[in-house]
Amino acid sequence: MQTCAKVIKCRAAVAWGPHKLSIEDVEVAPPKAHEVRVKILAAGICRTDDQVLEGEMGGISYPVILGHEGAGVVESVGEGVTNLKPGDKVIPLCIPQCGTCSSCLHPATNCCFKTHLKEPQNLMPDKTSRFTCKGLQVHHFLWNSTFSEYTVVPEDAVAKIDAAMPLDKACLFGCGFSTGYGAVVNTAKVQPDSTCAVFGLGGVGLSAVIGCKAAGASRIIAVDINQGKFEKAKQFGATECINPRDYDKPIQEVLLEMTGGEGVAYSFECIGNVDVMKAALEACHIGYGTSVIVGEAPAGAEISFSPVLLFTGRTWKGSIFGGWKSKDCVPRLVSDYMAKKFNLDGLVTHTLPFDKINEGFELLQSGQSIRCVLLF
Numbered sequence: 001m002q003t004c005a006k007v008i009k010c011r012a013a014v015a016w017g018p019h020k021l022s023i024e025d026v027e028v029a030p031p032k033a034h035e036v037r038v039k040i041l042a043a044g045i046c047r048t049d050d051q052v053l054e055g056e057m058g059g060i061s062y063p064v065i066l067g068h069e070g071a072g073v074v075e076s077v078g079e080g081v082t083n084l085k086p087g088d089k090v091i092p093l094c095i096p097q098c099g100t101c102s103s104c105l106h107p108a109t110n111c112c113f114k115t116h117l118k119e120p121q122n123l124m125p126d127k128t129s130r131f132t133c134k135g136l137q138v139h140h141f142l143w144n145s146t147f148s149e150y151t152v153v154p155e156d157a158v159a160k161i162d163a164a165m166p167l168d169k170a171c172l173f174g175c176g177f178s179t180g181y182g183a184v185v186n187t188a189k190v191q192p193d194s195t196c197a198v199f200g201l202g203g204v205g206l207s208a209v210i211g212c213k214a215a216g217a218s219r220i221i222a223v224d225i226n227q228g229k230f231e232k233a234k235q236f237g238a239t240e241c242i243n244p245r246d247y248d249k250p251i252q253e254v255l256l257e258m259t260g261g262e263g264v265a266y267s268f269e270c271i272g273n274v275d276v277m278k279a280a281l282e283a284c285h286i287g288y289g290t291s292v293i294v295g296e297a298p299a300g301a302e303i304s305f306s307p308v309l310l311f312t313g314r315t316w317k318g319s320i321f322g323g324w325k326s327k328d329c330v331p332r333l334v335s336d337y338m339a340k341k342f343n344l345d346g347l348v349t350h351t352l353p354f355d356k357i358n359e360g361f362e363l364l365q366s367g368q369s370i371r372c373v374l375l376f
């Protein structure tokens with residue numbers, strides 16, 4: 001059936017406010033110029049989606065269709081889109097790459113000026129929505145809104161991938177895997193034979209463990225308060241797993257002791273907890289230790305810390321979407337997966353039909369799932 005240029009009626013998970021997520025019938029307008037309408041076939045649930053549902057993230061306009069870790073096929077394209085056509089396998093990108101802003105032109109960053117860091121991505125670039133439900137305008141999320149059978153994304157926020165890539169794994173390149181893996185190989189540039197600590201062993205933290213292993217780290221110390229995550233961490237390459245609750249002293253002191261009083265060369269905070277961010281910095285080696293903030297702290301959170309930590313040569317960095325220039329790099333990452341350069345399949349612990357999305361969020365909240373992938 002030719003759906004191009006017509007409104008599509010389909011199902012989407014609409015968040016009406018914090019803790020209010022329901023499957024609804026929605027209308028999805030055709031793509032305008034430089035936009036693409038995508039039929040979503042698989043979508044992972046990331047903690048960031050949960051943080052919105054918990055009301056922890058600022059700048060959200062309700063109702064909204066969440067989801068930013070999806071994969072699907074192009075259904076139709078708007079005027080002026082030349083590099084994509086119906087049927088192409090694609091991944092929507094939560095960090096776009098416009099290719100022309102000062103960040104896109106600079107080799108050291110992927111923080112494109114078209115991201116929510118500069119202005120909200122809750123509407124399309126022309127400040128209108130392509131979604132309606134019960135006569136109401138529904139907002140977009142990060143220009144992705146992958147919890148919908150169909151979504152519309154700007155062409156700068158979509159990557160074409162290998163036609164042979166299975167979509168139930170491809171979706172993880174849309175956020176969790178690319179974020180954790182890239183924080184290690186791009187942002188920290190972990191060196192062979194180094195000692196690393198990864199705090200938080202969800203989809204993002206375990207992807208950081210995969211990155212540390214790929215980078216040749218000799219010690220990978222995995223830290224989580226849920227020891228149910230340890231078996232997976234070891235499968236992905238962690239050499240030691242520790243639970244802060246098993247010690248009567250701060251975790252940074254435990255890590256210093258484990259490294260002969262010296263500290264780790266690299267640490268990664270993959271939780272979104274400001275106290276752990278500070279502990280991760282304090283656990284770093286004087287003079288050359290690097291700590292990377294990957295977790296997203298709740299809106300308004302702040303950290304106070306002793307400047308001596310940096311004065312004495314430690315480096316504190318942050319990493320968004322693993323530092324990847326998204327449109328260029330996501331297709332290459334997918335090709336590397338197809339070439340078996342790394343394996344992320346174990347990150348998907350659950351699959352559920354799309355209409356069981358609330359069950360998927362419960363699995364994440366209770367610490368049972370790493371990634372639950374919804375199949376459409």
Ligand SMILES: NC(=O)c1ccc[n+]([C@@H]2O[C@H](COP(=O)([O-])OP(=O)(O)OC[C@H]3O[C@@H](n4cnc5c(N)ncnc54)[C@H](O)[C@@H]3O)[C@@H](O)[C@H]2O)c1
Binds near residue numbers: 051200
């Ligand atoms: N930087 C980015 O671009 C980016 C992208 C995606 C997600 N994120 C953020 O990364 C974080 C992790 O995402 P995820 O999907 O892996 O989440 P997740 O909830 O699956 O994993 C978090 C893990 O941290 C553990 N944890 C919680 N408190 C802890 C503590 N005090 N000490 C040790 N471990 C603790 C939990 O048990 C869990 O295993 C979130 O804050 C998310 O918003 C950032």
Ligand SMILES: [Zn+2]
Binds near residue numbers: 046047048049
């Ligand atoms: Zn995410």
Ligand SMILES: [Zn+2]
Binds near residue numbers: 096111
């Ligand atoms: Zn840009």
